[in-house]
Amino acid sequence: MIIGAGAAGEAAAYLARGRGASVAVIDRDLFGGSCPYWACMPSKTLLHAAEVKAHGGDYPWSKASDRRDYMINRIKTDYPNDGSHVHALEKSGAAVFKGVGRLAGTGKVTVTHGDQAHDLRAKDVIIAVGSVAKIPKLDGLDAAGYWTNAEATALRELPKSIVILGAGPSGVEIAQYLARYGVRTAIVGRVNPTDHPLSSEFIAETLRRDGVDVRDTARAARVRPQAGPDAEHVVELSDGTSVSGAIIQLSVGRSSAKALGAVGLDTVGVTYDGADQIAVDDRLRVAEHVYVIGDPIGHELSTHLGHYEGEMAARIALGDDVIVDFSATPRVVYTDPETAAVGLRIDQALEQGIDAFEETTGFPKSTKGYLVEADRGHLSIVVDRQRKVLVGAFIAAQGAGEAIHAAVLPIKLATPIDTLAQTIHAFPTTARVLSGLFSAAAAKLR
Numbered sequence: 197m198i199i200g201a202g203a204a205g206e207a208a209a210y211l212a213r214g215r216g217a218s219v220a221v222i223d224r225d226l227f228g229g230s231c232p233y234w235a236c237m238p239s240k241t242l243l244h245a246a247e248v249k250a251h252g253g254d255y256p257w258s259k260a261s262d263r264r265d266y267m268i269n270r271i272k273t274d275y276p277n278d279g280s281h282v283h284a285l286e287k288s289g290a291a292v293f294k295g296v297g298r299l300a301g302t303g304k305v306t307v308t309h310g311d312q313a314h315d316l317r318a319k320d321v322i323i324a325v326g327s328v329a330k331i332p333k334l335d336g337l338d339a340a341g342y343w344t345n346a347e348a349t350a351l352r353e354l355p356k357s358i359v360i361l362g363a364g365p366s367g368v369e370i371a372q373y374l375a376r377y378g379v380r381t382a383i384v385g386r387v388n389p390t391d392h393p394l395s396s397e398f399i400a401e402t403l404r405r406d407g408v409d410v411r412d413t414a415r416a417a418r419v420r421p422q423a424g425p426d427a428e429h430v431v432e433l434s435d436g437t438s439v440s441g442a443i444i445q446l447s448v449g450r451s452s453a454k455a456l457g458a459v460g461l462d463t464v465g466v467t468y469d470g471a472d473q474i475a476v477d478d479r480l481r482v483a484e485h486v487y488v489i490g491d492p493i494g495h496e497l498s499t500h501l502g503h504y505e506g507e508m509a510a511r512i513a514l515g516d517d518v519i520v521d522f523s524a525t526p527r528v529v530y531t532d533p534e535t536a537a538v539g540l541r542i543d544q545a546l547e548q549g550i551d552a553f554e555e556t557t558g559f560p561k562s563t564k565g566y567l568v569e570a571d572r573g574h575l576s577i578v579v580d581r582q583r584k585v586l587v588g589a590f591i592a593a594q595g596a597g598e599a600i601h602a603a604v605l606p607i608k609l610a611t612p613i614d615t616l617a618q619t620i621h622a623f624p625t626t627a628r629v630l631s632g633l634f635s636a637a638a639a640k641l642r
Contacts, residue, residue: 197305197316198222199297199459200324201281202229203499204490207506208322209290215514219290220316222297222307227281229326230345231499233268238349239369240530241267246376247532250406257377261352270350299323299460303485306460320485320513324506325455327491330448330472332361336419340429343445345370354379359431359441361416363387365529367447368399372531375406382409382439384416384431385448388529391590394556394574395535398592401572402531409439419444452492478519480509487513496525524608528597533573536600539588539607542578551581553640555633559593562632563624568594575629577603579637585610586634591626599626613638 198205201223212219226233245260270276285292293316295309305316329344331337343358348370357380360367367383375381387400387410400410414433423430424440432438451472461468464483468474473494480487489505491497501522508520528536545552559565559573570593578588589603606616617638621628 197318201227204502204506205324207503208510211510234346242373246373327450340421357441362447395592534596536596595626602627
C-alpha cells in the first residue's frame with residue numbers, strides 16, 4: 197500500500213505491479229505529485245521558452261504560457277488534470293484511491309473521502325507524502341501575501357516586479373525565466389549554497405547578466421507591505437539595504453512536517469518530533485514493514501531520486517536484499533547555462549577523513565568552450581588519493597546536465613581513476629573536458 201502518488205509513490209507502484217504484487221495507491225490531490233504540475237515540468241518549459249527568447253528566437257510570453265499549460269495538462273482550466281496518471285496506474289493493475297490515507301496500526305490504512313472512510317490492509321506500507329513550501333517567520337509577510345513555487349510556475353500574467361526569497365535551484369530558475377521575460381527581479385540569499393563555490397558564483401553571474409538584482413550576502417529581515425513606490429512590498433534585508441516588488445515569492449526550502457504529522461506514525465510505534473523530515477534506516481524503513489521515501493527523508497529533493505527511492509522501497513518490501521546508496525546522486529540546476537554536481541565537494545571529503553585532492557579546469561579554455569564562445573565556467577573533480585577513485589564532480593558550463601553522467605557511474609562503481617583516464621569520450625564535448633581532468637588526476641597518483 198502506498199500513501200502518496202508523486203514520483204516516488206508512482207515508481208514504487210509500477211515496480212511492485214511489475215513483480216505481480218497487489219498495490220493500492222492513495223493521494224489526496226494530484227496523482228503525479230508536484231513535478232508534473234507545479235515544479236519540474238512547468239519550470240523547465242518556461243526556462244526553455246526564456247532561453248529561446250534570450251537568444252533571439254520568437255517566443256512571446258503568451259506562447260510560453262500556453263506551452264506550459266499544455267505540458268501540465270491545464271488547458272482551458274485553472275487546475276491541472278491528473279487523469280493520465282490515474283489511468284496509467286489503473287491500467288497497470290493498481291487500485292487507485294483519491295482521499296486522505298492514514299496509518300491505523302500495523303498493516304492497516306484508513307482512507308477518508310469527504311465524510312466517508314474505509315480501511316485497507318496490506319503487509320507493507322510505503323509513505324510518500326511529499327512536501328510543501330516552507331513559510332518563514334518574517335514580520336509583515338502574511339500581510340503582504342506571497343507566492344510559492346506553485347504560483348511562480350503556474351502564472352499566466354507576468355507581474356511587474358518580484359522579490360524571490362531563497363536562491364537554491366528553484367529560486368534561481370524562477371528568477372531567470374521571469375527576468376528574461378522582462379519582470380524586474382531581485383533574489384535574496386546565498387546562491388545554491390550546497391554547490392561548488394565556483395558553480396554558485398557562476399549562477400550568480402548568470403542571473404546578473406540577465407538583469408537580476410542578486411543579494412547573495414544578505415537575508416530577509418522583515419517585510420513592509422505596500423510601503424514602496426506603486427504600493428510594492430518592501431523587503432528589508434539583514435545588511436541594512438532593501439528590495440521591493442509587487443510579488444514576494446518563497447523558495448526557502450521544503451517541509452514534510454504537516455504531512456508526516458497527519459499520517460499516523462504513532463499507530464505503528466514511531467515517535468515523530470515534528471521536524472521537516474524523518475530519519476530512515478539503510479532500507480528506507482521507519483518501522484517493520486513501514487517505509488518512507490521521497491521528500492520526507494530529507495535527501496536531494498528531485499524527481500529522479502524519488503523515483504530511485506520508490507523502486508528501492510518496493511524491491512525491499514518484496515524481499516530483495518538491497519541497500520540504498522545515495523553516494524552518486526546527480527544534481528542539476530537548469531539555468532542557461534546549467535550547473536551540475538555529483539558526490540562530495542573537497543571540503544566535505546576532507547571533513548569525512550578522506551585524503552582527497554581537487555583538479556579544476558576553466559571551461560573557456562577547452563575546445564568545447566571555444567566553440568560555444570564561453571567566457572566563464574569550470575569543471576572540477578575530487579579524488580580519493582588512497583583509493584584512487586573519483587568521489588565528486590562539478591560542472592558549470594553548457595551541457596553540464598548531460599556531461600555530469602560521465603562521473604555518476606564511476607562514483608557509483610568506484611571505478612579506478614586510471615581506468616577513467618583511459619576511457620574514450622567524444623570530441624568536442626563537455627564530457628571530454630572531464631576526461632582531461634581524469635588524466636591529470638591519474639598522473640598525480642602514479
